[in-house]
Amino acid sequence: GKAARAKALSTTGSTAAFDRAPQSRARGITLDLGFSCFRTALPSQLGPEPGELQFTLVDCPGHAGGAQIIDLMMLVIDVTKGMQTQSAECLVIGQIACQKMVVVLNKIDLLPEGKRQSAIEKMTKKMQKTLENTKFCGCPIVAVAAKPGGPEAPESENPLGVSELIEVLKSQAYLPSRDPSGHFLMAVDHCFSIKGQGTVMTGTILSGSVSLGDNVEIPALKVTKKVKSMQMFHTPVTYAMQGDRVGICVTQFDPKLLERGLICTPESLHTIHAAIISLKKIQYFRGALHTKAKFHITVGHETVMGRVMFFSPAPADFNEEIKENVFDFEKDYLYQEEYLSKDTNSSEENKENDQAEVQLPRQQWALLEFEKPVTCPKLCLVIGSKLDTDIHANTCRLAFHGVLLQGMEDKNYTETFLPKLKVYKQKHKEGQVERVMDDYSVIGRSLFKKETNIQIFVGLKVKLSTGEDGIIDGGFGQSGKFKIRIPDGLKPDTKMLLTAASKKKSKAGKGDTTKEDESNKNDSAQPVTISLVFKRYVFDTQKKMIQS
Numbered sequence: 001g002k003a004a005r006a007k008a009l010s011t012t013g014s015t016a017a018f019d020r021a022p023q024s025r026a027r028g029i030t031l032d033l034g035f036s037c038f039r040t041a042l043p044s045q046l047g048p049e050p051g052e053l054q055f056t057l058v059d060c061p062g063h064a065g066g067a068q069i070i071d072l073m074m075l076v077i078d079v080t081k082g083m084q085t086q087s088a089e090c091l092v093i094g095q096i097a098c099q100k101m102v103v104v105l106n107k108i109d110l111l112p113e114g115k116r117q118s119a120i121e122k123m124t125k126k127m128q129k130t131l132e133n134t135k136f137c138g139c140p141i142v143a144v145a146a147k148p149g150g151p152e153a154p155e156s157e158n159p160l161g162v163s164e165l166i167e168v169l170k171s172q173a174y175l176p177s178r179d180p181s182g183h184f185l186m187a188v189d190h191c192f193s194i195k196g197q198g199t200v201m202t203g204t205i206l207s208g209s210v211s212l213g214d215n216v217e218i219p220a221l222k223v224t225k226k227v228k229s230m231q232m233f234h235t236p237v238t239y240a241m242q243g244d245r246v247g248i249c250v251t252q253f254d255p256k257l258l259e260r261g262l263i264c265t266p267e268s269l270h271t272i273h274a275a276i277i278s279l280k281k282i283q284y285f286r287g288a289l290h291t292k293a294k295f296h297i298t299v300g301h302e303t304v305m306g307r308v309m310f311f312s313p314a315p316a317d318f319n320e321e322i323k324e325n326v327f328d329f330e331k332d333y334l335y336q337e338e339y340l341s342k343d344t345n346s347s348e349e350n351k352e353n354d355q356a357e358v359q360l361p362r363q364q365w366a367l368l369e370f371e372k373p374v375t376c377p378k379l380c381l382v383i384g385s386k387l388d389t390d391i392h393a394n395t396c397r398l399a400f401h402g403v404l405l406q407g408m409e410d411k412n413y414t415e416t417f418l419p420k421l422k423v424y425k426q427k428h429k430e431g432q433v434e435r436v437m438d439d440y441s442v443i444g445r446s447l448f449k450k451e452t453n454i455q456i457f458v459g460l461k462v463k464l465s466t467g468e469d470g471i472i473d474g475g476f477g478q479s480g481k482f483k484i485r486i487p488d489g490l491k492p493d494t495k496m497l498l499t500a501a502s503k504k505k506s507k508a509g510k511g512d513t514t515k516e517d518e519s520n521k522n523d524s525a526q527p528v529t530i531s532l533v534f535k536r537y538v539f540d541t542q543k544k545m546i547q548s
């Protein structure tokens with residue numbers, strides 16, 4: 001598979017780059033992000049002078065978000081199986097995190113010689129079709145056998161197609177833009193001690209730069225260490241920057257404490273318990289994204305369980321341009337039971353009303369609450385997935401991707417931070433007018449449960465179905481009825497309607513059964529309804545009801 005592909009390409013395997021997890025060796029499957037590299041003559045498009053080009057290979061399991069500085073991805077496909085769940089997921093992550101791709105059809109040694117060429121052509125066509133609607137449409141497709149004869153075969157077997165693959169990679173090479181400014185951040189993938197030297201952390205610099213003598217922090221452990229020496233592929237160096245593969249040596253640090261993780265400029269990362277992200281659903285994910293659901297959240301280099309709450313702009317702002325990468329705490333936001341997407345409006349009610357397309361907002365957000373704190377840079381990529389889905393069930397497990405806009409570092413963020421987040425729910429209650437008291441007031445029922453404290457609703461505005469505006473004045477009796485003041489007075493028609501309805505009721509009470517049936521029909525045909533509309537902010541500790 002991929003690890004064999006990387007091994008076949010590599011001339012310099014960096015330390016422990018190929019899968020050292022014992023369970024991986026046994027299964028022949030990669031679980032760690034391994035790194036290694038190879039060098040070739042500088043391709044002509046990168047400059048006329050002779051020189052060398054170093055390719056650093058990151059061998060990445062399908063679901064990993066370890067993809068912030070990937071310049072090109074090789075999607076390795078088993079030519080006998082074609083696209084599988086994991087390959088589809090790699091493709092999704094590639095579209096989020098990467099600009100260029102080469103497809104490698106592997107294991108061609110398993111195809112009988114006579115039919116090999118036609119099988120490769122068939123799979124190549126199939127792959128071209130799959131990639132048609134992605135950003136990688138038309139990318140190169142190369143057929144190889146990384147390890148002819150499979151994992152058990154003797155090492156003497158030479159890989160097939162590797163020199164062709166290297167030529168294709170050279171043709172795709174470009175000078176990536178790298179930026180040494182900003183905070184130093186490095187993804188460490190291995191950590192080991194060297195007798196008499198200290199502890200070496202190897203990894204790839206994701207941002208910024210590092211020099212000999214700098215202090216670096218291991219934020220997960222809240223430890224700061226001084227850089228004693230550095231190497232890049234067995235060569236000592238004094239400086240390294242974004243995109244470089246480097247080994248950094250520090251002293252008095254137990255390598256067992258940091259298998260892999262992040263190191264950075266001291267204080268530049270935050271450890272957060274919750275976050276606000278902007279997000280988009282991944283189109284291949286089947287099913288809705290529900291508020292309160294749990295997802296595996298990959299953020300920075302960690303994956304933790306988290307619960308989500310989705311929200312959108314207030315309906316009036318659905319079409320407003322939203323500034324990228326900032327979150328505006330001044331605005332009001334509307335709580336959503338699920339992420340709104342084209343399939344949202346297939347609920348039963350709408351089928352009956354045959355409503356037009358539900359309007360979708362330009363941007364949606366989620367509040368993520370993590371089961372345990374995560375350490376990550378600000379504004380980093382976030383991927384939400386359902387990794388507990390059976391890998392053999394042929395379905396995309398990646399559900400959404402987004403950008404972390406605001407992290408909450410305080411453990412008590414529910415008290416200290418969330419009240420600033422103005423997400424509201426729109427509430428709508430309905431009741432009926434029971435009877436008229438006088439020209440300026442009526443008694444209502446069925447708006448509140450018997451045990452509701454009506455006092456908290458006093459002063460709220462209501463509207464009668466006949467058009468009058470009213471104000472809740474207070475409770476009436478013990479059974480949840482209430483009095484409504486109508487400041488502009490009842491319309492004569494309304495009064496007639498209500499008096500007629502209550503007369504019928506009292507007449508029907510005199511024991512004439514046939515009349516009673518009729519009057520109930522009339523009564524139910526024309527009750528005057530009372531509607532109470534208000535909004536309540538989800539994180540308002542006082543649960544205030546607000547009317548515009």
